Amino acid sequence: MNNDMLSQDDIDNQIPDAGGDGTAAASVAISADALKVPLTVVAEQISTVLITVLGKEIKVTIKSVAPSDAKRLEPFAADAVLIKVDLLQGVNGPVYFVYSKKDVAVLADLMMMGDGSAAYEEDHKDAITELTNQIMGAVVSTFGTQFEEHVAMGSSSIEDFKPSAPVASNSQYAEMIMKIEDVKDATFGMLIPNEVAETLIKLSSKKAAAPAAGAKPEADGTAAAGGFDFGDLGGGSDAMPMQNFSQPTGHHLANDKSSQFTSTGNPQIDMLLDVTLQVAIELGRTNMSIKKILELGPGSIIELDRMAGEPVDLLVNDKVVAKGEVVVVDENFGIRIVKLISPEERLKNLR
Incomplete structure (x- = not known):
């Protein structure tokens, strides 16, 4: 009987917030x-x-x-x-x-x-x-x-x-x-x-704790090439966002002077650092028949070979050197790097 009374008290406490079933109790909190x-x-x-x-x-x-x-x-x-x-x-x-x-x-x-x-x-x-x-x-x-x-x-x-x-x-x-x-x-x-x-x-x-955690890479000076602490970003989101990017502390835009790469340690390779290369972002690919291509018009949707949420590829001279998430920087598209190979490996891929 005592247990029944306790159960009734629980039900009475739920009445203001519940719709009549016991599972609505979670709404109280x-x-x-x-x-x-x-x-x-x-x-x-x-x-x-x-x-x-x-x-x-x-x-x-x-x-x-x-x-x-x-x-x-x-x-x-x-x-x-x-x-x-x-x-x-x-x-x-x-x-x-x-x-x-x-x-x-x-x-x-x-x-x-x-x-x-x-x-x-x-x-x-x-x-x-x-x-x-x-x-x-x-x-x-x-x-x-x-x-x-x-x-x-x-x-x-x-x-x-x-x-x-x-x-x-x-x-x-x-x-x-x-x-x-x-x-x-x-x-x-x-x-x-x-x-x-x-x-x-x-x-x-x-x-509330996010700004302090974000400031850590800059405070202790540990950053990989490009100004990112990739140890922190290694477990980045699988999603493919389009969002306002306000350049949080510890992360830098590619043209930010604070993230400039200074030297590879090899004088001969350093001579190539000012060479301009073509950089592209690849969202995905697909094959289409000529008939389907001719049928394309405003509003047509093309399905790519990449799942929603997968990182996009960053290509330099048609070679994949990194993966990242699409963002919006002011009014332009950009990419936030989430995975990047070492400078030496990148150089080998460019040959």
């Missing part, structure tokens, strides 16, 4: 303000990726964060899609994006160089899924940079949204507003299962 920290990263990366892909001024803001319930999801009850993205390693579990089909059509049409006025079609599901993959690739990379925890992105899937779906309960709901230049504002949501929300909060709590 979830702070909306704490969850906004990692969600702010998501909002920033959505803005950055959309600016790059759509070529318009875009700003994404978080309107509210609260436990999910039927009332908050009511705007998506009629016509909406649910995109599931699995997170791996540092965060094990899925996150979900909920878009109205009307807004999916707007984004898909803008991706196809339209004006955002197209009606929704089933083909738009592929476009919004690909866009979400790019966004989450940028997000997981930024998590690794800011929170010092390697997070990888797994598979993604899309389906019509049903408010009765299990994910609609026992989750935190973040309502976000997307302001797009010359287009009506769009509202979309993120559903974060409580267990994943708790992990994200713990992950983001490392943010």
